[in-house]
Amino acid sequence: xxxxxxxxxxxxxxxxxxxxxxxxxxxxxxxxxxxxxxxxxxxxxxxxxxxxxxxxxxxxxxxxxxxxxxxxxxxxxxxxxxxxxxxxxxxxxxxxxxxxxxxxxxxxxxxxxxxxxxxxxxxxxxxxxxxxxxxxxxxxxxxxxxxxxxxxxxxxxxxxxxxxxxxxxxxxxxxxxxxxxxxxxxxxxxxxxxxxxxxxxxxxxxxxxxxxxxxxxxxxxxxxxxxxxxxxxxxxxxxxxxxxxxxxxxxxxxxxxxxxxxxxxxxxxxxxxxxxxxxxxxxxxxxxxxxxxxxxxxxxxxxxxxxxxxxxxxxxxxxxxxxxxxxxxxxxxxxxxxxxxxxxxxxxxxxxxxxxxxxxxxxxxxxxxxxxxxxxxxxxxxxxxxxxxxxxxxxxxxxxxxxxxxxxxxxxxxxxxxxxxxxxxxxxxxxxxxxxxxxxxxxxxxxxxxxxxxxxxxxxxxxxxxxxxxxxxxxxxxxxxxxxxxxxxxxxxxxxxxxxxxxxxxxxxxxxxxxxxxxxxxxxxxxxxxxxxxxxxxxxxxxxxxxxxxxxxxxxxxxxxxxxxxxxxxxxxxxxxxxxxxxxxxxxxxxxxxxxxxxxxxxxxxxxxxxxxxxxxxxxxxxxxxxxxxxxxxxxxxxxxxxxxxxxxxxxxxxxxxxxxxxxxxxxxxxxxxxxxxxxxxxxxxxxxxxxxxxxxxxxxxxxxxxxxxxxxxxxxxxxxxxxxxxxxxxxxxxxxxxxxxxxxxxxxxxxxxxxxxxxx
Amino acid sequence: xxxxxxxxxxxxxxxxxxxxxxxxxxxxxxxxxxxxxxxxxxxxxxxxxxxxxxxxxxxxxxxxxxxxxxxxxxxxxxxxxxxxxxxxxxxxxxxxxxxxxxxxxxxxxxxxxxxxxxxxxxxxxxxxxxxxxxxxxxxxxxxxxxxxxxxxxxxxxxxxxxxxxxxxxxxxxxxxxxxxxxxxxxxxxxxxxxxxxxxxxxxxxxx
Numbered sequence: 001x002x003x004x005x006x007x008x009x010x011x012x013x014x015x016x017x018x019x020x021x022x023x024x025x026x027x028x029x030x031x032x033x034x035x036x037x038x039x040x041x042x043x044x045x046x047x048x049x050x051x052x053x054x055x056x057x058x059x060x061x062x063x064x065x066x067x068x069x070x071x072x073x074x075x076x077x078x079x080x081x082x083x084x085x086x087x088x089x090x091x092x093x094x095x096x097x098x099x100x101x102x103x104x105x106x107x108x109x110x111x112x113x114x115x116x117x118x119x120x121x122x123x124x125x126x127x128x129x130x131x132x133x134x135x136x137x138x139x140x141x142x143x144x145x146x147x148x149x150x151x152x153x154x155x156x157x158x159x160x161x162x163x164x165x166x167x168x169x170x171x172x173x174x175x176x177x178x179x180x181x182x183x184x185x186x187x188x189x190x191x192x193x194x195x196x197x198x199x200x201x202x203x204x205x206x207x208x209x210x211x212x213x214x215x216x217x218x219x220x221x222x223x224x225x226x227x228x229x230x231x232x233x234x235x236x237x238x239x240x241x242x243x244x245x246x247x248x249x250x251x252x253x254x255x256x257x258x259x260x261x262x263x264x265x266x267x268x269x270x271x272x273x274x275x276x277x278x279x280x281x282x283x284x285x286x287x288x289x290x291x292x293x294x295x296x297x298x299x300x301x302x303x304x305x306x307x308x309x310x311x312x313x314x315x316x317x318x319x320x321x322x323x324x325x326x327x328x329x330x331x332x333x334x335x336x337x338x339x340x341x342x343x344x345x346x347x348x349x350x351x352x353x354x355x356x357x358x359x360x361x362x363x364x365x366x367x368x369x370x371x372x373x374x375x376x377x378x379x380x381x382x383x384x385x386x387x388x389x390x391x392x393x394x395x396x397x398x399x400x401x402x403x404x405x406x407x408x409x410x411x412x413x414x415x416x417x418x419x420x421x422x423x424x425x426x427x428x429x430x431x432x433x434x435x436x437x438x439x440x441x442x443x444x445x446x447x448x449x450x451x452x453x454x455x456x457x458x459x460x461x462x463x464x465x466x467x468x469x470x471x472x473x474x475x476x477x478x479x480x481x482x483x484x485x486x487x488x489x490x491x492x493x494x495x496x497x498x499x500x501x502x503x504x505x506x507x508x509x510x511x512x513x514x515x516x517x518x519x520x521x522x523x524x525x526x527x528x529x530x531x532x533x534x535x536x537x538x539x540x541x542x543x544x545x546x547x548x549x550x551x552x553x554x555x556x557x558x559x560x561x562x563x564x565x566x567x568x569x570x571x572x573x574x575x576x577x578x579x580x581x582x583x584x585x586x587x588x589x590x591x592x593x594x595x596x597x598x599x600x601x602x603x604x605x606x607x608x609x610x611x612x613x614x615x616x617x618x619x620x621x622x623x624x625x626x627x628x629x630x631x632x633x634x635x636x637x638x639x640x641x642x643x644x645x646x647x648x649x650x651x652x653x654x655x656x657x658x659x660x661x662x663x664x665x666x667x668x669x670x671x672x673x674x675x676x677x678x679x680x681x682x683x684x685x686x687x688x689x690x691x692x693x694x695x696x697x698x699x700x701x702x703x704x705x706x707x708x709x710x711x712x713x714x715x716x717x718x719x720x721x722x723x724x725x726x727x728x729x730x731x732x733x734x735x736x737x738x739x740x741x742x743x744x745x746x747x748x749x750x751x752x753x754x755x756x757x758x759x760x761x
Numbered sequence: 762x763x764x765x766x767x768x769x770x771x772x773x774x775x776x777x778x779x780x781x782x783x784x785x786x787x788x789x790x791x792x793x794x795x796x797x798x799x800x801x802x803x804x805x806x807x808x809x810x811x812x813x814x815x816x817x818x819x820x821x822x823x824x825x826x827x828x829x830x831x832x833x834x835x836x837x838x839x840x841x842x843x844x845x846x847x848x849x850x851x852x853x854x855x856x857x858x859x860x861x862x863x864x865x866x867x868x869x870x871x872x873x874x875x876x877x878x879x880x881x882x883x884x885x886x887x888x889x890x891x892x893x894x895x896x897x898x899x900x901x902x903x904x905x906x907x908x909x910x911x912x913x914x915x916x917x918x919x920x921x922x923x924x925x926x927x928x929x930x931x932x933x934x935x936x937x938x939x940x941x942x943x944x945x946x947x948x949x950x951x952x953x954x955x956x957x958x959x960x961x962x963x964x965x966x967x968x
Contacts, residue, residue, distance in 0.1 A: 033786075033789075034786050034787060035786060036783075036903070036906060036907075037906060037907065047907075047909045048779070048907060048909070049777065049779050049909050050777050050778045050779040050781075050782045053779060053782035053783045053785070053786050053907060054782055054786075056786060057786075182775040182776075182777070183775070183777070186775065186777050186779065186909045186910075187909045189775060189909065189910060190773070190909060190910040190911060193772070193773050193910055196772075196954075197772075197927075207963070209815070209816075211775055211776055211777075211818075212775075214775075214776075214815065214816060214817065214818075214954075214955075215772075215775065215954055216954070216958060217954065217957065217958065217959065218958070218959040218960075218961070219958060219959070219960050219961070219962075220961045221960070221961065221962045221963055222963050223963045223966060226963075340963060341963025341964045341965070341966065342961050342963055343961060346961040643776075643777050643778065644778070654792065655782060655785055658792065658793055658795075659778060659781075703962070703963065703965070704965045705965060705966065
């Protein structure tokens with residue numbers, strides 16, 4: 001019997017649930033056999049989830065791509081007729097095609113897309129920048145950040161974290177709004193359970209009886225898409241019942257700033273003769289100072305009035321607070337009850353929690369992100385938290401309650417610099433393929449068609465018309481069939497160097513070590529990027545080895561502890577080192593300073609004034625709100641996120657398919673009965689945009705008139721069609737006005753369902 | 762006397778299957794064979810017409826019964842109870858008669874093809890043994906380690922210490938199928954959130 005060699009390698013999961021579990025991988029003769037939780041220097045964060053356990057099965061999935069594939073000449077995109085080619089032939093062809101297109105149509109004719117979690121390292125941004133291509137960006141998980149960024153300061157599209165997870169123990173009330181952490185953030189969820197055991201009340205707002213709702217102390221199920229109407233009613237309760245923390249609001253927000261009635265803009269110092277504002281100080285807000293009974297720059301006022309209206313030189317001005325009170329006035333309990341379907345007393349009770357049961361942790365999830373109201377809702381949530389003083393304190397926070405986020409971090413050194421001309425131009429995902437652009441070719445990392453876009457039939461039509469499409473992934477994905485060239489990437493577990501990268505997670509600096517060599521002919525993305533870069537003559541920008549890159553990122557860190565580390569030192573220390581940061585959970589905005597232009601939380605989003613939406617406004621004009629389109633397509637269609645996948649990652653794990661074998665349409669039994677649909681029956685879900693055929697699962701976790709197919713299944717796993725054929729591609733004027741791009745409102749989709757009889761088959 | 766057992770806090774179980782997947786990877790069970798599963802109690806769904814019925818989750822694996830019904834029925838004495846209470850099947854001795862699987866009141870034993878001898882027409886019985894090799898190496902069973910909410914507690918329970926550690930927790934540990942008399946070694950702290958759960962559910966739009 002030959003002797004076997006067993007090694008243990010520590011690494012960090014990269015699947016984009018955000019979990020980033022620190023893992024100990026057992027490798028027997030270069031094969032990954034087992035994955036277990038590795039000892040975490042911050043022991044509160046030790047652990048892993050069901051997805052981590054499935055990594056060996058995922059790594060060795062029979063769906064892994066083995067070698068590069070090129071579309072057969074004469075076949076059409078979407079027909080999936082491909083032949084095996086060598087890496088040299090693949091990359092030489094790619095280079096020739098891209099070169100030809102760049103010469104003919106300009107550098108921006110090469111578009112770059114990426115899906116989340118496809119690789120921890122080598123996301124082709126360097127290559128894209130050097131080629132001066134077009135970056136197709138945004139469209140998902142950004143709506144809730146937009147609203148918070150507008151009020152609390154722009155910290156980037158994924159930066160609005162709540163307080164660190166263990167801080168849940170300091171909260172008296174935890175509200176998970178459109179968020180299902182028991183299924184999506186499984187290693188973080190224990191902190192909510194701990195808080196409940198310590199006496200906190202967990203409120204879950206979700207139309208669906210989710211795994212998190214199962215564990216809630218109070219489950220609130222509004223009609224789908226009506227969350228904003230609920231939030232505005234909560235604000236109205238707070239202001240109408242005198243529950244505002246006036247001192248806190250005056251100190252931290254611009255609620256006392258005066259708004260001009262003529263153009264909706266804020267009154268500035270330079271607008272008022274005699275206040276003497278010139279230059280930068282002239283941009284400051286003006287308030288009504290009760291101390292002098294007159295106008296004063298905000299920072300000079302001794303007693304700014306929260307509520308004040310007056311006429312100055314023929315111009316009526318009122319405080320932001322007064323405008324807010326006015327704008328929510330119509331959102332009475334009765335009105336909100338009519339829109340959301342909730343009881344008036346329940347809405348009143350929920351609002352009172354912000355005062356009677358504070359501190360409140362208000363965490364939004366990416367469920368509410370999928371409606372066009374996402375940014376307005378989180379804007380309203382921020383206002384609610386600020387009015388009641390529920391921000392910047394232990395237990396009091398508002399943000400996106402995402403997996404493992406919000407912990408202490410220190411900066412790593414930056415990537416090796418690129419020349420200043422190396423920049424991509426940007427095109428929002430929601431506009432790609434839907435309006436004229438310079439793009440003639442696509443370089444897709446991951447599964448663009450399946451995961452990043454709505455209205456798939458229009459988008460696959462666009463892909464058909466392009467001159468050249470490249471898709472790089474570990475597996476044959478939905479976009480692969482629409483490509484000319486398919487490149488096999490290695491997963492984050494494989495590599496040709498000892499390490500993959502270094503990350504800051506959960507108060508630690510952690511080395512992502514290579515677990516096994518690349519499978520078959522697959523290559524790490526970083527190597528594919530280098531090989532393409534070299535072909536374009538950019539070899540010098542890809543000359544750094546991964547170890548050199550990590551060492552530089554560590555040594556160039558501004559943190560004294562991190563800067564003493566190297567990749568080898570980190571490996572020797574067990575792969576993870578705790579940062580020199582407090583044990584006390586991090587509290588977001590604990591200094592109550594905000595990175596807005598004024599340094600205050602800005603309740604009033606001035607750039608939206610000309611749309612009349614500087615304060616969150618319920619228009620009720622969603623596809624799913626009852627009055628529009630309900631007759632033709634009566635059902636709201638959403639895409640739940642499931643515990644066995646992180647988006648589409650792990651769709652191919654055979655173990656998980658033993659438990660959850662196929663996509664299903666989950667539909668309320670009442671809706672099923674009306675359509676003569678039995679449990680397990682094959683059904684077609686359809687609207688004007690497309691259709692998908694799946695088996696029905698009768699499930700009253702979903703309310704009547706709402707149904708769902710979990711996102712992340714691959715096209716070939718459906719009996720026919722694809723759920724993304726159904727989804728709503730509408731753009732969002734408010735988001736584009738403020739942020740330049742739209743978040744895709746995947747859940748703002750209406751459908752109907754019919755049984756697929758034998759005849760129809 | 763030593764009695765290894767588990768106490769599962771159902772208020773902390775989120776039905777995620779991490780225990781089951783960790784078991785699968787640890788023990789390398791063949792396709793379709795799961796020594797650990799997660800059942801949904803009360804049906805897969807919530808009935809919106811009542812506040813009383815709803816789903817909860819419950820992990821299930823071999824109960825390592827003190828009076829294990831699988832042991833006496835084995836014609837070849839392939840199943841033994843270790844001094845620490847673990848009930849273990851010796852695959853080399855097993856003749857695949859499936860008497861144990863029939864006798865088990867908890868449906869914890871699976872009959873399947875022999876992974877090391879697929880040509881053999883006789884199946885083999887297998888089940889959870891609390892990850893006996895890990896236990897022997899001083900570790901916890903894989904499911905316990907992998908549970909992201911720390912819902913499963915593993916240890917030598919003897920006959921005591923089964924109720925919650927917190928004085929203010931009024932729950933009493935329960936066992937499944939107590940009346941069957943097998944004296945199982947897995948205790949469950951019951952799910953109590955449901956009975957106290959407040960629900961505010963939207964009335965349908967056309968109501």
